[in-house]
Amino acid sequence: MSVADDLMKSSCEWLRGKGEACEIVMSSRTRLARNIQGFPFPHRISKTDAEEVITIAESALKQSPCFKGSFFLRQRELTLLDRQFLLERHLISREHAGARGPVAACVTRNEIAGVMILEEDHLRIQVIESGLNLTEAWRVIDGIDSSLESVLSYAFHPSLGYLTACPTNVGTGLRASCMMHLPALVMTKQAAKILQAISKLNLAARGMYGEGTEATGNLFQISNQMTLGQSEAEILDSLERVIRQIIEHEKEARQVLVTKRKDKLEDQIWRALGALKTARLISSKETMSLLSLVRLGMDLGLIAQLERTKLNELFMKIQPSHLQKVTGKSLSSSERDFERAKLLRQELNSVSFS
Amino acid sequence: MSVADDLMKSSCEWLRGKGEACEIVMSSRTRLARNIQGFPFPHRISKTDAEEVITIAESALKQSPCFKGSFFLRQRELTLLDRQFLLERHLISREHAGARGPVAACVTRNEIAGVMILEEDHLRIQVIESGLNLTEAWRVIDGIDSSLESVLSYAFHPSLGYLTACPTNVGTGLRASCMMHLPALVMTKQAAKILQAISKLNLAARGMYGEGTEATGNLFQISNQMTLGQSEAEILDSLERVIRQIIEHEKEARQVLVTKRKDKLEDQIWRALGALKTARLISSKETMSLLSLVRLGMDLGLIAQLERTKLNELFMKIQPSHLQKVTGKSLSSSERDFERAKLLRQELNSVSFS
Numbered sequence: 001m002s003v004a005d006d007l008m009k010s011s012c013e014w015l016r017g018k019g020e021a022c023e024i025v026m027s028s029r030t031r032l033a034r035n036i037q038g039f040p041f042p043h044r045i046s047k048t049d050a051e052e053v054i055t056i057a058e059s060a061l062k063q064s065p066c067f068k069g070s071f072f073l074r075q076r077e078l079t080l081l082d083r084q085f086l087l088e089r090h091l092i093s094r095e096h097a098g099a100r101g102p103v104a105a106c107v108t109r110n111e112i113a114g115v116m117i118l119e120e121d122h123l124r125i126q127v128i129e130s131g132l133n134l135t136e137a138w139r140v141i142d143g144i145d146s147s148l149e150s151v152l153s154y155a156f157h158p159s160l161g162y163l164t165a166c167p168t169n170v171g172t173g174l175r176a177s178c179m180m181h182l183p184a185l186v187m188t189k190q191a192a193k194i195l196q197a198i199s200k201l202n203l204a205a206r207g208m209y210g211e212g213t214e215a216t217g218n219l220f221q222i223s224n225q226m227t228l229g230q231s232e233a234e235i236l237d238s239l240e241r242v243i244r245q246i247i248e249h250e251k252e253a254r255q256v257l258v259t260k261r262k263d264k265l266e267d268q269i270w271r272a273l274g275a276l277k278t279a280r281l282i283s284s285k286e287t288m289s290l291l292s293l294v295r296l297g298m299d300l301g302l303i304a305q306l307e308r309t310k311l312n313e314l315f316m317k318i319q320p321s322h323l324q325k326v327t328g329k330s331l332s333s334s335e336r337d338f339e340r341a342k343l344l345r346q347e348l349n350s351v352s353f354s
Numbered sequence: 355m356s357v358a359d360d361l362m363k364s365s366c367e368w369l370r371g372k373g374e375a376c377e378i379v380m381s382s383r384t385r386l387a388r389n390i391q392g393f394p395f396p397h398r399i400s401k402t403d404a405e406e407v408i409t410i411a412e413s414a415l416k417q418s419p420c421f422k423g424s425f426f427l428r429q430r431e432l433t434l435l436d437r438q439f440l441l442e443r444h445l446i447s448r449e450h451a452g453a454r455g456p457v458a459a460c461v462t463r464n465e466i467a468g469v470m471i472l473e474e475d476h477l478r479i480q481v482i483e484s485g486l487n488l489t490e491a492w493r494v495i496d497g498i499d500s501s502l503e504s505v506l507s508y509a510f511h512p513s514l515g516y517l518t519a520c521p522t523n524v525g526t527g528l529r530a531s532c533m534m535h536l537p538a539l540v541m542t543k544q545a546a547k548i549l550q551a552i553s554k555l556n557l558a559a560r561g562m563y564g565e566g567t568e569a570t571g572n573l574f575q576i577s578n579q580m581t582l583g584q585s586e587a588e589i590l591d592s593l594e595r596v597i598r599q600i601i602e603h604e605k606e607a608r609q610v611l612v613t614k615r616k617d618k619l620e621d622q623i624w625r626a627l628g629a630l631k632t633a634r635l636i637s638s639k640e641t642m643s644l645l646s647l648v649r650l651g652m653d654l655g656l657i658a659q660l661e662r663t664k665l666n667e668l669f670m671k672i673q674p675s676h677l678q679k680v681t682g683k684s685l686s687s688s689e690r691d692f693e694r695a696k697l698l699r700q701e702l703n704s705v706s707f708s
Contacts, residue, residue, distance in 0.1 A: 263634050263635050263688075263692055264634075264635060266634045267633055267634035267635040267636075267695070270632040270633070270634055271628075271629055271632050271633055271634075273632060274625075274628030274629055274631060274632030274633075275625055275628055275629070277628060277707060278624040278625050278627060278628030278707055279621055279624065279625055279628075280617055280618075280620045280621035280624055280625075281617050281618060281621040282621075334617075338617055341621070345707075353631060353632055353699075
């Protein structure tokens with residue numbers, strides 16, 4: 001029984017669909033980049049030093065109250081499928097999942113907090129909360145950071161701040177982001193314009209799986225780009241202000257759709273549910289697009305018999321590695337399309353067309 | 355209360371989905387072109403003569419046993435919507451529906467037999483039967499023809515045969531056709547090749563609504579082109595032989611789909627049912643394509659809770675004029691798409707996804 005199996009039994013806390021504006025902001029995430037004094041950055045580290053960093057980190061994490069009872073995962077103990085599975089659950093990055101050298105990760109049982117060891121930096125701490133809750137995501141990560149700092153010597157420069165492998169992270173080492181569901185802005189063709197405006201504010205918009213991924217399912221991850229020259233509070237404040245503006249834009253766009261294109265909108269939403277309930281072969285990309293429409297239908301009060309948690313979880317459960325964990329076997333792309341359709345029919349069985 | 359309302363209450367006998375090979379051959383049709391001696395052909399006829407032809411025809415039809423209790427419809431008593439409605443029921447042609455001069459039509463209550471008066475010829479008699487049943491369609495029309503000929507003087511030439519307005523109909527004046535549902539031949543991309551081969555045999559393939567209409571819903575009307583130089587029996591024999599070959603090709607193509615592309619096929623069929631049960635806006639063209647897939651699903655034993663008659667009737671009920679007759683009001687194209695979707699949801703309400 002792998003850790004992945006354990007994780008799969010419970011659901012990620014941050015997918016619960018709770019918290020402020022949770023119909024538009026799926027989750028809020030903070031992450032801190034930290035390095036341990038006296039060791040080269042991961043891209044130049046020796047295998048011996050890497051092993052030592054892992055040991056030091058493990059010992060520090062064991063002393064941190066937040067990580068009590070958490071899973072400590074060494075890369076070599078994980079299969080490729082398990083690593084992909086952790087990636088799909090946003091517990092490790094694509095780079096970390098593909099790393100060759102000795103690396104590790106630590107994750108709490110509720111999956112709210114995690115640490116990647118020897119990703120781009122020695123430590124990449126992250127906290128994910130449900131809904132718009134950057135305050136709590138910051139409070140928790142700040143607590144973790146303090147507890148770790150009490151036992152670790154971080155690489156720190158009095159005028160630059162925390163030192164990191166990539167200069168874009170120097171300073172606070174903080175990246176904060178919100179995963180936003182923006183179907184109406186996409187449908188009314190305003191998304192591109194708004195996301196372009198965001199980049200001028202030094203914020204970035206990416207797909208569900210971070211850098212270089214497409215915004216499937218109308219899910220956008222909006223994050224700060226600057227870590228230097230601003231305090232943590234300023235970074236979080238300016239991000240939250242923009243997030244709140246985007247929420248308003250999305251709400252307005254939904255109102256426009258409901259008043260001006262009601263029939264077309266309802267047509268798209270119900271057909272999406274129809275396709276999810278009937279398909280025998282379906283790709284993850286198409287599934288995400290259809291789930292996005294069903295989620296919008298739920299927000300608009302059209303689709304009533306579905307729980308938000310269940311729907312949020314489906315965005316993750318239909319991913320390739322999750323499907324393979326569920327079926328317990330390695331699946332080709334077309335086999336996954338078949339199993340994905342089967343899973344969707346089961347999960348949506350009780351949701352009827354009204 | 356118009357005749358159209360009366361007709362709508364009952365269903366066309368030929369849509370019943372009975373008879374040989376009815377899963378592939380929806381219906382078999384015969385028609386005879388006849389003209390009354392002593393009157394110019396319709397395109398050159400005066401209004402007075404036209405009225406006289408109608409009176410003569412009406413009197414003759416009243417004496418024909420087959421047309422006992424039938425509807426006699428004068429164009430001027432029909433609204434444009436009623437004429438479109440009769441067109442959609444295959445009771446009159448597009449040209450007849452749009453005719454300006456005095457024209458008329460006669461149709462039996464079960465809609466098996468009908469006569470257009472002053473279409474291209476003075477009389478265009480037709481008989482439609484369910485399934486592959488050219489023999490019965492011929493037997494009935496031959497009886498009608500004999501009964502009319504006993505009271506009318508047909509324009510007839512001893513060596514040419516029956517004279518008609520267009521030389522392509524001279525001779526027997528007989529056109530026979532079958533409406534075939536060929537989804538598997540379309541899906542396996544064999545339809546074009548087969549229909550091309552047909553044209554070399556002096557047969558024509560057209561869409562559901564005859565000449566110049568597209569083959570929506572994978573429905574093809576296969577008919578003879580020659581009326582001269584062959585006896586009625588030869589015309590019917592050679593058409594039936596080809597129809598039987600096409601049936602075999604379609605069956606083989608279905609077998610190929612079931613054995614080699616089962617998942618993809620079932621995916622298309624169930625999704626089609628899903629779309630029909632959930633759409634809020636749907637065009638007649640899309641509906642026909644989806645109904646075609648559902649019909650195939652029924653033939654393959656996938657979709658069980660639907661009666662063939664009901665499904666066959668849907669191909670007609672979703673047409674523009676039928677929708678307007680049902681709702682009792684004039685509808686724009688987008689209003690029709692809305693009402694069509696509503697009708698489909700009602701009609702398919704009891705059909706579940708297995």
